[in-house]
Amino acid sequence: MATPLPTLKSRPLTLTYEIPISKTHKFWNGIKEGKIYTTKCKKCGKLSFPPVADCPTCLSSDAEWVELSNEAEIETFTYVAILPATFQKYEPYTIAIGKLKEGVRVLAWLKDVKLENTKVGMRVRLLPKVTSEGMLTMEFLPV
Amino acid sequence: MRKVAIIGVGNSKFGARQDVNLAELAFEAVKPAYGDAGITGKDIPFVALGSAGGWYEETLPAVVTAEYCGLTGAGLVHCEAACASGSAAFATAYLDVASGHNDVAIAIGVEKMREVDGPTILELIGRAGYYFWEFHNFGITFPAYYALHATAHMAKYGTTQEDLALVSVKNHKYAAMNPVAHFQREITVKDALESAVIAWPLKLYDCCPITDGASAVILASEEKVKEFKIDTPVWVAGLGYASGTANLTNRENYVGLTAARAAASRAFREAGVSPHDIEVATAHDCFTIAEIMAYEDIGFCKKGEGAKLIREGQTEVGGKIPVNVDGGLKAKGHPIGATGCSMMYELTRQLREEAEKRQRQVPLKKYLALAHNIGGTGHYGYVTILRR
Numbered sequence: 001m002a003t004p005l006p007t008l009k010s011r012p013l014t015l016t017y018e019i020p021i022s023k024t025h026k027f028w029n030g031i032k033e034g035k036i037y038t039t040k041c042k043k044c045g046k047l048s049f050p051p052v053a054d055c056p057t058c059l060s061s062d063a064e065w066v067e068l069s070n071e072a073e074i075e076t077f078t079y080v081a082i083l084p085a086t087f088q089k090y091e092p093y094t095i096a097i098g099k100l101k102e103g104v105r106v107l108a109w110l111k112d113v114k115l116e117n118t119k120v121g122m123r124v125r126l127l128p129k130v131t132s133e134g135m136l137t138m139e140f141l142p143v
Numbered sequence: 144m145r146k147v148a149i150i151g152v153g154n155s156k157f158g159a160r161q162d163v164n165l166a167e168l169a170f171e172a173v174k175p176a177y178g179d180a181g182i183t184g185k186d187i188p189f190v191a192l193g194s195a196g197g198w199y200e201e202t203l204p205a206v207v208t209a210e211y212c213g214l215t216g217a218g219l220v221h222c223e224a225a226c227a228s229g230s231a232a233f234a235t236a237y238l239d240v241a242s243g244h245n246d247v248a249i250a251i252g253v254e255k256m257r258e259v260d261g262p263t264i265l266e267l268i269g270r271a272g273y274y275f276w277e278f279h280n281f282g283i284t285f286p287a288y289y290a291l292h293a294t295a296h297m298a299k300y301g302t303t304q305e306d307l308a309l310v311s312v313k314n315h316k317y318a319a320m321n322p323v324a325h326f327q328r329e330i331t332v333k334d335a336l337e338s339a340v341i342a343w344p345l346k347l348y349d350c351c352p353i354t355d356g357a358s359a360v361i362l363a364s365e366e367k368v369k370e371f372k373i374d375t376p377v378w379v380a381g382l383g384y385a386s387g388t389a390n391l392t393n394r395e396n397y398v399g400l401t402a403a404r405a406a407a408s409r410a411f412r413e414a415g416v417s418p419h420d421i422e423v424a425t426a427h428d429c430f431t432i433a434e435i436m437a438y439e440d441i442g443f444c445k446k447g448e449g450a451k452l453i454r455e456g457q458t459e460v461g462g463k464i465p466v467n468v469d470g471g472l473k474a475k476g477h478p479i480g481a482t483g484c485s486m487m488y489e490l491t492r493q494l495r496e497e498a499e500k501r502q503r504q505v506p507l508k509k510y511l512a513l514a515h516n517i518g519g520t521g522h523y524g525y526v527t528i529l530r531r
Contacts, residue, residue: 078290084266087282105392120298
């Protein structure tokens with residue numbers, strides 16, 4: 001390796017964003033209650049996931065909250081071995097996209113299944129989860 | 144809309160460029176583009192700069208670059224379309240001239256990606272989907288986004304990890320012949336298959352490197368082509384752009400990119416040609432699976448038959464449709480905002496029959512080339528058709 005070329009270190013900057021969730025609070029609160037809620041447009045009937053306060057199809061802002069089933073089928077997955085900066089403290093994880101029986105798709109971690117046993121088309125359950133750090137999330141688990 | 148030609152191109156050396164800052168790197172592409180066209184910054188009233196940014200210190204890359212390259216005073220815009228930012232800048236410069244608003248314009252693509260560490264760049268690119276729903280809790284990375292497509296494509300069409308490795312082997316082979324490429328060495332299928340898993344099924348050699356680089360393209364009207372006495376203008380024959388959902392979960396399937404298909408169809412309609420007329424192409428191979436999906440989305444083969452094209456060697460020089468014979472993003476490197484302009488640099492040189500070395504010059508009859516440039520995971524799609 002050649003000697004590194006000279007550089008000047010910039011002033012460090014740490015950024016944290018305060019993200020509004022007032023329009024999706026039912027979803028986030030639902031996780032604490034052990035439920036996964038999403039929105040259904042009262043005007044055109046479109047079921048959305050992720051939940052949306054405003055319907056991108058008919059532009060109505062009149063949405064109702066409905067509870068989703070936990071029955072899903074894996075459409076695709078990947079085992080993430082090299083992790084981004086803010087996930088360095090975690091073990092490698094599997095990310096999957098599952099299609100729920102209601103027809104909407106969800107992206108989440110798939111837990112408790114080895115990579116060699118993970119298959120497209122396998123049936124899984126989608127469960128809400130409050131992590132040990134207090135993060136509100138959800139995960140797929142084998143049936 | 145009037146006819147617009149590419150009259151000058153330039154490309155910096157791609158690689159780990161700790162010797163230059165953003166503007167100095169852009170200069171290495173802009174100055175040769177001036178020389179190629181036989182003009183200077185004073186002849187250029189409009190600048191579109193493509194750069195995704197966030198990993199280098201400047202917030203206004205267009206302004207610092209324009210000043211450094213002698214373009215201050217020109218109309219200036221910074222274009223962002225993630226990994227297709229260079230094509231967005233090219234399209235913006237093209238439209239400025241095609242509309243008649245200006246007679247000459249320059250598109251500059253530049254990215255300085257190696258001023259932050261590896262996990263940070265993986266984080267910043269991973270956030271380029273939908274931070275709120277897909278990154279915040281799940282830490283998805285860019286290799287992981289394309290790995291989701293690879294898994295789906297393998298399950299549906301029987302594409303294999305060996306097929307993916309063949310894309311990498313081909314692109315490394317041509318990069319080794321391209322003086323501006325980041326990697327200058329060939330690899331074997333074994334090297335690729337035995338490399339470390341990044342996001343299964345994608346391994347190190349399925350992924351493009353983190354690259355610094357710049358590229359520039361000067362566009363002009365037909366009158367200016369005559370006035371500047373340009374001997375080999377390369378004409379923009381068709382341009383298409385489209386988009387896909389931010390949430391991957393709002394897509395119908397993971398075996399292709401809707402934005403790419405829509406952009407290609409628009410570009411072909413505008414150019415009045417079909418995929419079989421194209422003689423050389425650059426496709427957005429940020430990951431090997433992306434090149435296989437590109438063959439299908441552009442229409443070089445039917446959906447699901449992409450792997451067959453690479454197995455048969457049809458995308459090599461001498462094959463049915465040579466793709467990424469500059470090394471592609473995989474081995475030439477992918478300085479995000481520079482890639483779109485660098486595709487135009489390569490195709491312009493191919494159409495002028497100037498590719499070096501000669502083994503990577505594609506034989507031409509119709510003189511038609513196509514650039515397929517994707518931003519994000521099909522969040523943005525740009526397809527451009529060029530004709531000499």
